[in-house]
Amino acid sequence: MPVMTRLYQDHAAAMRAVEQIEALALPSVEPSILGGDALREYRDMRIERDPVTGEKTRIPEPAPATAAGGALGAAVGGSAGLLAGLGFIVIPGLGPVAAGGWLVTALTGAAGGALAGASFGALVDLGIQEEDADLYTETFRRGGVAVAVRFPEAYRGEVEAVLAQTDASSLPDLRRAQQAGTPPR
Template structure:
């Protein structure tokens, strides 16, 4: 049986490292998805697609199809894999709900999908892997070994701010100054 394992990370670099380790462990490109914010990508790059390689260096060869897409409510992200293809389709109306719809259609619980979309909106990155039950423990070990965001703690922090679910109509998120 196939399952989807999803984790969020504070930085694109953490997510990129996870993808590298998954590939080294034998997980194929077709089973790995990455959607995230990268410091070198902003609104001015949203239409560049394949030109993303020049922006983010060696990561372009990380996954087949790595490129830039604009996701409703999130904006431009670096994305690759089956999740990115579904979210990109959502951006053109093929699937309701953008990233949330892409995640739920892959088997992620709707509450979790809203959290993952919000995590990306706020500058994080998400890695999702389709895997067999037999391969799942190794995938979980790799993903959890990279110190993903604690979903419960982060969702609680969002809720303390008044957040209830991902809103594709929300204004762009601006991190508070420290």
Template sequence: MTRTITRSYDDYAAATAVVEDLGAAGFSDSEISVIGRRGDDVDDSNAGEGAGIGAGVGGAAGLLAGLGMIAIPGIGPVVAAGWLAATAAGAAAGAAAGGIIGAMTSAGVDEKDAHLYAESVRRGGSVVSVRTSEARAVEAEAIMDRATPVDISMRRADYEREGWTQFDANATPYVRPSI
């Protein structure tokens, strides 16, 4: 039986480090996905840079070398690689409901959590997801949790205090408030 384990990270560098650690532990590129925002420099004009982004992270698994730019409705352009990225991009291109939500839920992520993960990417975070056997699930979780992922219960509560109820694929890309 296959399990999908997903974590959200506020920092793109943490997400790519998790991908590298998963690869070093023997998880294959076909099991790992990453979708994220590198920071404030991700915009439509960077769409051709995807492959170079992965090569520049240094020593990353082959998955990171294949990073590309995709546009996800409600999120905007992101760097992405792996099965989740391919499914989300295909769903977006086919105008399937939810794009990223549909990709996550079809992989076994709870719909309520999928909305939160999508919103987290919309707000500048990154998501790493692993599809693996039940036998390796605990190992994957340990690797992913070492990088201090977002506590999704607390993050959901934070978003809900702002009036958020669920990810909206028709929303404009999120712009962080100036401090």
């Protein structure tokens, strides 16, 4: 299946993009996240929706013994599942990263052995051009997060349209900021 990957300045922007993809409710359209150490703080968090206001709040995950009881009363969004399965892996060309969703399985499972063996093959499989690897690495270092969406070809138009409406970072802007040594906007 094809994969489209976009960069976001922070976790919140990436999760808004994930929610928009999930709102499509199309079969086999699967978002995943990829980032650096900044994602570690989100690993043990869950998202709860206030029943009165509908506002989403990040809550520290309780100890495993109490997690089941606490989760029963919580209305948890699907994007919280991406964080629950957060794994830390090394991707050739990007280095150590945190990944959630289908990426964890793809990069650590049987297919992961093949991906990890080809230095930039893993990047291509994620929809990342080899020449952009340094942009991703630097964005992750600065707390940015990538959203990779795997989808059946039949849904390409819908996925592209949703991702075009998100506040993804422009790769040319990121490249100029990196070359100038300034933080991206």
